Amino acid sequence: MNKILILFVASLALFSCKRSSKADIILPRSTGNTNEILVVMKSADWHGKPGDEIRTVFGEHQVGLPQPETLLSVNQIDHSGFSKFIKNNKAILLFQKADSTGISIERDKDARPQIVIKATYGDELDLTNLIKTRGKEIIQLFKDEDIKFTQSIFRKERIDASKFKTVENLGIDIIIPERYKLVQDTLNNFLWMRHHLMSGIARGDGSNNLLIYSLPLGDETKVADNITSVRDSIGEIFIPGSREGMYMITEQAYTPFTYETTLDGKKAYETRGKWEVKNDFMAGPFLNYTIVDKKNNRLVVFEGFTYAPSVNKRDFLFELEAIAKSLKIK
Structure with missing residues (x-):
């Protein structure tokens, strides 16, 4: 009986090893x-x-x-x-x-x-x-x-983005870590969130920022050509500088690079370039994804921009890229 029991246990152990x-x-x-x-x-x-x-x-x-x-x-x-x-x-x-x-x-x-x-x-x-x-x-x-x-x-540390009017109105889902705090969320479907950098030379003054908004689709063949002018008009309305007449624009001395890509399975344009504040000395890099949402006859735009003077900015912008690529249109 003991031999049979031993053989049974050994067979069970061997079977478990094979299944692992x-x-x-x-x-x-x-x-x-x-x-x-x-x-x-x-x-x-x-x-x-x-x-x-x-x-x-x-x-x-x-x-x-x-x-x-x-x-x-x-x-x-x-x-x-x-x-x-x-x-x-x-x-x-x-x-x-x-x-x-x-x-x-x-x-x-x-x-x-x-x-x-x-x-x-x-x-x-x-x-x-x-x-x-x-x-x-x-x-x-x-x-x-x-x-x-x-x-x-x-x-693992995402906030409930659905509580923001812009996210709810646009019918999107996006993973935003809780380190980002609300700056502006308007009925005009414009969301601005900011993460104050906590380490390095940029600590205190530096920040990572994300914007989400939408526009009517219009002529699809002109979407890529209009990205710079659109973001400049958004900057004038929503991203002010420290004094009157100052607002964020695309840096005029640097031509942005725009590539066709896909995001959430939809045609999109990725634009990378530099921003500056008109009539001021603030500047930095930006990353813009303009998604062609044909179903809803609109463009959904995600933009991230970094202000981190005197430090490398690649990894800050990469963080914003990871957030952007989590965006889903419901």
Whole structure:
């Protein structure tokens, strides 16, 4: 009887082991900052042509920022040093020699959340060409993962945005973290919220701001061309300066960059540029998403702008991008 019981328990344990999955494994929390990746590559390649290609592709500057800042911050380590806690980095680009050239993705391999992009190649020429041809795709994969990661954090500390008249009237849902405080919410469907920066040189004076409003659709072919004039008129009405005659406008010495994109599955335009206060010295970067909502014959606009003198602003604007991309039209 005892033997039968032992065999039954052993079989049950074996069955349980087979049923266990990676999701059941408790992984450590990943390390590393947003917009930062770890490149695992042979030091000889890093100091040669492949490394030069990485610095060229990954060193591209984010448009619309007052000071030059790269799309991603890149750190490199040789395979010999890639072990233990270093494998817990949340964003890893791992280069390995193989019979074929390409990229593959693995998530939550050694930590959570984590994305590991494995890039395989045959020789140095293959490696250099891989970076040149698929570098932008790799960058976007890392950026998209950071957006999801940032939104997951904001989701835990989100405010009830439905209490704002503009959000309710526009019939939208959006994840806004509680650090943002109300500045203005009008019956004209205009919402302005602000987060006072609490660290760094910009502490006290610095702020991250988000605006949400809507406009009639009009001629769809002219939407992109009118983004600058629309935001200037909004600035004149709603974003005043410290004295009369001062208000936020698009910086006249810098032409914004506008790209067609999608947001909430709808056609949209992403515009990045610099703002300034007319007749004053305040300025900074902005990010504008103008969504074509054909169903309701309107444009829904999300804009984020940052005022953070004397500090880098890439990550502040990225936070606003993550909020914008959480917007859903009901």
